[in-house]
Amino acid sequence: MARIVFDLDGTLINSAPEIQFVANSLLADRGLDPLSLQETIGFIGNGAAVLIEKMSLARGIEPSEHASLLATLEERYMHSSDKSEVYPNVVAALDNLHGAGHRLGVCTNKPLAPAKAVLAHLDLAKHFDVVLGGDSLPQRKPDPAPLHATFDALGEGPVIYVGDSDVDAETAHRAGVSFLLFTKGYCKVPHAELPHHALFDDFARLPELVEALV
Structure with missing residues (x-):
């Protein structure tokens, strides 16, 4: 077999709506515009770290914040599966x-x-x-x-x-x-x-x- x-x-x-929801919660913390579903789908595929990099580039977030954003994304995603x-x-x-x-x-x-x-x-x-x-x-x-x-x-x-x-x-x-x-x-x-x-x-x-x- x-x-x-x-x-x-x-x-x-x-899972794109779920990832969008969690990513947008990070952006909302910083008062930044949310990602559209299409933007989110465009960022998916190469792992969470790459998603954070692409999201940060799109919203003007400094690279120094990437590690903290990644940790928060993974923590929130652990407790968010309903979407x-x-x-x-x-x-x-x-x-x-x-x-x-x-x-x-x-x-x-x-x-x-x-x-x-x-x-x-x-x-x-x-x-x-x-x-x-x-x-x-x-x-x-x-x-x-x-x-x-x-x-x-x-x-x-x-x-x-x-x-x-x-x-x-x-x-x-x-x-x-x-x-x-x-x-x-x-x-x-x-x-x-x-x-x-x-x-x-x-x-x-x-x-x-x-x-x-x-």
């Missing part, structure tokens, strides 16, 4: 894949503690044997090291990565693994320009795509 690793934000869950939603048919697809004997993991650039917190809050944690966050290793995606580490922790078997973004596509390409691209996430470039083995816009299709690759 296969080892299947998923990205989190924009792949399994629509994140699981994409339709994700749970059924995970149940199907697990029932078929595949081993499942998550590799995300979100810091590990908030990633585990939102997975638990949305009752998804039980589906995954391994979860790696953006702070689990010195490297983060699109460096392939976190993806390789997640696959290694799942044992042996064919490998498939499922993600939604240009960062995920580059990660899979650099890792040399099969990539299934979910098209309703936070991709910043046309999907046709990204390396992938198949596109899908509904998780109901995922089990058949996995079986075709296996």
